[in-house]
Amino acid sequence: MSFPMRGLYAITQTKNKSCDTIINEVIAALRGGAVIVQYRDKNPADALFLAKELVKVCHQFNVPLIVNDDIELAAMAGADGVHIGKEDGAIAQARMHLGGDAIIGVSCYDFVERALDAQGQGADYVAFGRFFPSSSKPLAAPAKLETLQQAKRLLDIPIVAIGGILPENGAQLLAAGADLLAVIGGLFDSHPEQSARAYQALFNRQN
Numbered sequence: 001m002s003f004p005m006r007g008l009y010a011i012t013q014t015k016n017k018s019c020d021t022i023i024n025e026v027i028a029a030l031r032g033g034a035v036i037v038q039y040r041d042k043n044p045a046d047a048l049f050l051a052k053e054l055v056k057v058c059h060q061f062n063v064p065l066i067v068n069d070d071i072e073l074a075a076m077a078g079a080d081g082v083h084i085g086k087e088d089g090a091i092a093q094a095r096m097h098l099g100g101d102a103i104i105g106v107s108c109y110d111f112v113e114r115a116l117d118a119q120g121q122g123a124d125y126v127a128f129g130r131f132f133p134s135s136s137k138p139l140a141a142p143a144k145l146e147t148l149q150q151a152k153r154l155l156d157i158p159i160v161a162i163g164g165i166l167p168e169n170g171a172q173l174l175a176a177g178a179d180l181l182a183v184i185g186g187l188f189d190s191h192p193e194q195s196a197r198a199y200q201a202l203f204n205r206q207n
Contacts (some may be wrong), residue, residue: 001064001080003103003124005158007035008199009180011068012054013188014041019050025192026054030061032196034187036180038083040068051077064103071097081105081124086114091121105160110143112150119157126155127182130163131173135185145176152177167198174206 010029014022026037037058039051051067055078058065064080067073071094074082081103082094094104105125106118115126128147130140140163151159161178166186173181181202187195 001059001062001103003064003081003105003158004035004180006179006203008033008187008196008203009036009038009160009162009182010034010187010192010196011038011040011162011182011184013184014044019046019053022050023053023057025188027057028191028193029187029196030058030063032193033200034063034196036064036066038066038068038182039079040184047073048076051079055079066103066105074098074102083107083127091118091123095122109141110147112147112154115151115155115159119155123157125158125160125180126151127160127162128178129161129182131161132164132166132169134162134164145172148173148176148178167195167202170199170202171205174202 012022039054041047051073055065066081066083067079068083071082075097082098083105084094085107091104103124105127106123108115108126108128110128118126128143131143158179159177160180160182161173162182165181165183170181181199183199
């Protein structure tokens with residue numbers, strides 16, 4: 001399954017939630033128009049079960065499921081790819097484990113040079129952030145709008161923005177060069193289907 005070029009990038013909110021709740025919230029986000037889902041879970045109880053269930057759900061909507069950090073879990077669950085940070089393993093390692101068709105994303109924080117290097121190594125997309133205060137990444141260093149502008153000029157692969165993004169502030173990230181908006185709390189804190197539609201409206205207004 002190919003990586004979508006534009007739209008809402010949903011990242012699971014798993015803390016203190018049951019598997020059923022997480023799955024139902026992802027279904028709601030997909031109904032609202034999310035174009036890709038990332039399974040992110042820092043303290044998983046049954047990661048393989050949940051990842052496999054999320055793959056099934058996403059594929060019913062013809063949407064790819066990405067696993068955060070864990071190449072082995074992505075392979076075992078039959079996920080469509082993996083998102084790796086600076087300490088999560090090389091792009092080449094992910095490609096070797098997951099195959100040529102896998103979607104591989106890389107966190108680039110506020111560094112365009114890292115994104116250019118990732119593109120050169122075969123990444124399918126890069127992510128920058130955090131752009132706004134974020135409860136899920138409270139200690140993450142801030143990223144600048146100028147980084148998106150520069151990345152848009154230099155990169156040929158899709159650009160994801162992440163970190164504290166709300167329907168009220170997302171438009172400025174799209175205007176600066178982001179292709180996708182990655183969201184956790186703004187999507188799953190309440191009414192994920194309705195929230196997803198609010199994010200998707202930002203992309204519709206840009207067209």
